[in-house]
Amino acid sequence: MRQIIEEQILPRVIKPIRYQGNEFNAVHKNWEETPVRMVFAFPDLYEVGMSHLGLQILYGLVNDEPELLMERTFAPWTDMEELLRKKKVPLFSLESYRPVKDFDFLGFTLQYEMSFTNILNMLDLGGIPLKAKDRDDSYPIIIGGGPCAYNPEPLADFFDLIVLGDGEEVILELLKLAKKYKREGRIVKKEFLEEALKLRGIYIPSFYEAEYEEDGVYKGIKPLNSKAPVEIIKNLVENLDKAYFPTKPIVPYADTIHDRVMLEVLRGCTRSCRFCQAGVLYRPVRERAPETLVKQAKELVKATGHDEISLTSLSTADYTCVQPLITLLMNEFQDKNVGVSLPSLRVDAFSVDLAKEIQKVRKTGLTFAPEAGTQRLRNVINKGVTEDNLMEAVSGAFKAGWTTIKLYFMIGLPTETMEDVAGIADLAYKVVRTGKQILKESMIKKPVKVTVSVSSFVPKAHTAFQWVPQDTIEVLEEKQQYLRSLIRDKHITYNYHDARLSFLEAVFAKGDRRLGKVLEKAWSLGCKFDSWTEHFKYDLWLDAFAACGLDPKYYAYRTIEWREKLPWEHLKTGVSKEYLYHEYEKALAEELTHDCRLERCTTCGVCGDLKVKQILQKRRG
Amino acid sequence: MGIYRLEFSKGPEVRYLSHLEMMRTFQRALRRAELPLAFSEGFNPHPKMSFASALAVGVTSENEYMDLELKENLEPEEIMERLNQSLPSGLKVKRCIMLSQKGKALMAMVGEAHYHIKVKLLHALSQTHIQEAITSLLKKKSIIIEKKGKKGPEKKEIRPGIIKLECVGVDEEWVKFTLAVQAGSEKNIRPEEVMKALQIYEKLPIDLELAIIHRKGLFKKGQEQLMPGPHPAFKE
Numbered sequence: 001m002r003q004i005i006e007e008q009i010l011p012r013v014i015k016p017i018r019y020q021g022n023e024f025n026a027v028h029k030n031w032e033e034t035p036v037r038m039v040f041a042f043p044d045l046y047e048v049g050m051s052h053l054g055l056q057i058l059y060g061l062v063n064d065e066p067e068l069l070m071e072r073t074f075a076p077w078t079d080m081e082e083l084l085r086k087k088k089v090p091l092f093s094l095e096s097y098r099p100v101k102d103f104d105f106l107g108f109t110l111q112y113e114m115s116f117t118n119i120l121n122m123l124d125l126g127g128i129p130l131k132a133k134d135r136d137d138s139y140p141i142i143i144g145g146g147p148c149a150y151n152p153e154p155l156a157d158f159f160d161l162i163v164l165g166d167g168e169e170v171i172l173e174l175l176k177l178a179k180k181y182k183r184e185g186r187i188v189k190k191e192f193l194e195e196a197l198k199l200r201g202i203y204i205p206s207f208y209e210a211e212y213e214e215d216g217v218y219k220g221i222k223p224l225n226s227k228a229p230v231e232i233i234k235n236l237v238e239n240l241d242k243a244y245f246p247t248k249p250i251v252p253y254a255d256t257i258h259d260r261v262m263l264e265v266l267r268g269c270t271r272s273c274r275f276c277q278a279g280v281l282y283r284p285v286r287e288r289a290p291e292t293l294v295k296q297a298k299e300l301v302k303a304t305g306h307d308e309i310s311l312t313s314l315s316t317a318d319y320t321c322v323q324p325l326i327t328l329l330m331n332e333f334q335d336k337n338v339g340v341s342l343p344s345l346r347v348d349a350f351s352v353d354l355a356k357e358i359q360k361v362r363k364t365g366l367t368f369a370p371e372a373g374t375q376r377l378r379n380v381i382n383k384g385v386t387e388d389n390l391m392e393a394v395s396g397a398f399k400a401g402w403t404t405i406k407l408y409f410m411i412g413l414p415t416e417t418m419e420d421v422a423g424i425a426d427l428a429y430k431v432v433r434t435g436k437q438i439l440k441e442s443m444i445k446k447p448v449k450v451t452v453s454v455s456s457f458v459p460k461a462h463t464a465f466q467w468v469p470q471d472t473i474e475v476l477e478e479k480q481q482y483l484r485s486l487i488r489d490k491h492i493t494y495n496y497h498d499a500r501l502s503f504l505e506a507v508f509a510k511g512d513r514r515l516g517k518v519l520e521k522a523w524s525l526g527c528k529f530d531s532w533t534e535h536f537k538y539d540l541w542l543d544a545f546a547a548c549g550l551d552p553k554y555y556a557y558r559t560i561e562w563r564e565k566l567p568w569e570h571l572k573t574g575v576s577k578e579y580l581y582h583e584y585e586k587a588l589a590e591e592l593t594h595d596c597r598l599e600r601c602t603t604c605g606v607c608g609d610l611k612v613k614q615i616l617q618k619r620r621g
Numbered sequence: 622m623g624i625y626r627l628e629f630s631k632g633p634e635v636r637y638l639s640h641l642e643m644m645r646t647f648q649r650a651l652r653r654a655e656l657p658l659a660f661s662e663g664f665n666p667h668p669k670m671s672f673a674s675a676l677a678v679g680v681t682s683e684n685e686y687m688d689l690e691l692k693e694n695l696e697p698e699e700i701m702e703r704l705n706q707s708l709p710s711g712l713k714v715k716r717c718i719m720l721s722q723k724g725k726a727l728m729a730m731v732g733e734a735h736y737h738i739k740v741k742l743l744h745a746l747s748q749t750h751i752q753e754a755i756t757s758l759l760k761k762k763s764i765i766i767e768k769k770g771k772k773g774p775e776k777k778e779i780r781p782g783i784i785k786l787e788c789v790g791v792d793e794e795w796v797k798f799t800l801a802v803q804a805g806s807e808k809n810i811r812p813e814e815v816m817k818a819l820q821i822y823e824k825l826p827i828d829l830e831l832a833i834i835h836r837k838g839l840f841k842k843g844q845e846q847l848m849p850g851p852h853p854a855f856k857e
Contacts, residue, residue: 011831016678017637017638020637022634023709024650251649253638255641255642255645303653305649305653305707306652307652336652337660
């Protein structure tokens with residue numbers, strides 16, 4: 001197989017290095033001598049998947065164990081897929097060029113809903129039956145994890161096992177357990193799955209049956225297996241400072257999206273933006289100590305040769321030791337020409353000061369996310385940002401020499417009016433005016449550039465807005481065009497996303513098991529790489545829904561009642577449904593919720609119910 | 622401060638690296654080797670290193686060259702050893718010498734490149750037949766091929782740049798050529814272009830998509846060495 005791939009396939013595809021798997025620090029273990037083998041599958045292109053920190057963590061972790069091995073596979077681009085099918089070569093792992101079917105586990109990371117068709121396509125390319133019930137013990141166990149694992153119901157037919165929460169502890173337990181159930185080279189699936197239930201955060205979809213009312217409303221889920229728990233609670237690394245971190249991440253040859261050292265400074269965020277799913281899934285906040293991070297940074301630079309360290313987390317400016325950490329890193333790396341970067345900035349002057357400190361030379365654009373155009377709507381979503389915060393931040397940026405500012409907004413947020421939409425344009429103009437004045441005063445000749453990026457709000461499971469209907473495509477498009485008509489300035493670039501894609505994302509984000517057949521139908525009609533504009537085929541999706549007799553509007557446009565059961569309710573993030581509903585009510589009343597790092601506990605439920613503690617490195621003064 | 626010239630090979634493991642990816646790979650290996658790199662001035666400091674020639678995606682090579690500047694003087698053997706420990710498999714520094722002073726840019730010195738090429742035949746042909754096609758091609762005063770330019774297809778005259786082309790063997794499926802062409806900033810002839818000419822002008826039935834191209838040597842004009850000392854390509 002290797003020969004066919006190397007001689008007949010790779011010379012004919014775009015960017016063959018996507019499929020080579022011999023990058024620096026890639027691990028090639030002895031197949032015969034390693035009893036349990038897993039292939040990590042990223043259902044998107046190599047360049048996207050290799051930018052994913054989770055892959056690097058699990059890859060290092062598993063391969064450090066003598067009895068386990070992990071290889072990688074990605075969604076082949078369409079030219080590659082065509083050749084694989086033509087030459088009858090199954091989807092293979094990059095490291096050893098073995099069919100993914102030969103592994104004990106095929107583990108998909110579920111990062112976003114619109115990659116689901118790629119999962120089916122990859123199974124098919126691997127010669128693996130799509131449905132769990134059609135796979136005997138000769139096939140790998142198909143597992144999934146990541147943010148979309150918190151509502152995997154549309155994927156329930158296809159997966160054998162879902163892992164909830166932080167994966168770095170449970171994955172080893174799971175793979176080691178599998179060794180005990182391996183007979184004649186294959187895992188005895190049924191026995192293994194039942195035993196796996198004893199581990200935390202393991203959800204076996206086939207052990208449950210979903211029930212619906214006569215009118216189609218979801219009624220609840222019923223365990224079919226006496227060992228299957230009624231609810232599944234997420235995994236959680238209690239002390240991130242002591243958690244495993246990969247010292248030798250793979251260094252891709254290709255230009256990936258994040259081509260730098262990713263230093264995870266903290267996990268979790270409790271700013272409590274009401275639209276944000278990650279803020280719920282990754283609670284509580286757990287910070288690493290600055291000394292640990294500096295040590296890790298040194299090891300990572302030495303092992304990769306990268307010239308940039310990105311301080312990653314959901315909100316790095318919130319790290320209690322961000323200032324001392326940056327000083328430590330700058331002292332360590334400045335004369336080695338290794339830079340430090342922040343992936344996103346909080347909208348305030350403090351963040352701009354941080355950016356100023358680390359970007360002494362390279363003045364690329366700065367990005368801020370006010371999310372909504374008026375104070376009223378920002379209060380609704382609990383984005384604790386004022387117009388003053390934004391103006392202070394951009395003034396600071398312009399004064400420090402930045403001339404390009406990028407602003408992220410959402411349209412279609414609950415309670416939004418056309419006035420709120422117009423507020424986006426007002427803010428953009430205000431930023432331009434401020435910029436022009438400051439640049440004029442500081443005698444800078446470069447023109448001010450403001451980019452306004454507007455995405456459409458997608459209500460997500462496990463958030464305060466999970467009960468809320470999404471704006472219809474027509475309304476979203478009307479808002480997009482209205483904003484277009486308001487923004488007519490050569491200094492402002494305005495872009496927005498395809499509302500139809502956001503609609504489908506909403507359907508699957510809050511979908512139930514019935515959507516499995518739609519997914520399969522859409523894939524069979526040719527849908528894949530849906531989040532890539534050139535491959536998005538909305539009409540085929542509508543055909544798929546029609547063929548299955550399901551209405552996508554039912555999932556995206558309906559207000560869900562409080563008394564209704566939610567299809568993802570049995571999967572526990574630790575944040576209570578009552579808390580979320582209370583947040584929803586507060587949103588409608590335009591009331592704010594504080595960050596529990598700064599004041600008292602907000603009783604979301606995580607720390608109490610999961611018996612964990614928030615870990616901050618320093619108490620704020 | 623020390624300036625060094627390195628000779629390295631690019632093996633099949635890394636054949637699909639583009640020139641940009643190759644430069645990045647070296648930059649990272651240099652950092653991993655913790656060599657005292659000299660950096661360029663300006664907004665975006667880069668390690669001071671320059672390659673003799675860009676090698677196309679898919680092409681392997683026996684002898685590539687790069688100049689490297691360090692902040693300190695190190696023994697060339699040490700640089701070679703440390704770098705080889707940090708390079709991915711497929712890239713190997715074969716020789717390293719210290720230059721007495723910063724001379725002409727390495728890239729400007731390149732004048733000639735030698736290749737070994739293996740191409741798949743669409744149907745069996747004898748070596749004599751292929752050699753005749755070559756002779757016929759080389760008799761032409763002008764060979765124009767079309768290449769992709771910035772603004773659509775462009776015409777390119779390649780005849781004066783072909784120094785030598787020979788068929789050195791045929792088995793049922795594959796035909797082997799050796800080729801010497803003009804290379805460098807003045808005029809650069811790519812081996813695929815010569816193969817394309819054989820296909821178009823002489824109707825040679827070859828599958829260019831599956832060509833295996835290996836650069837055997839890189840020289841100054843008139844086959845003069847880019848790096849003093851014995852040259853492995855001459856051992857044959």
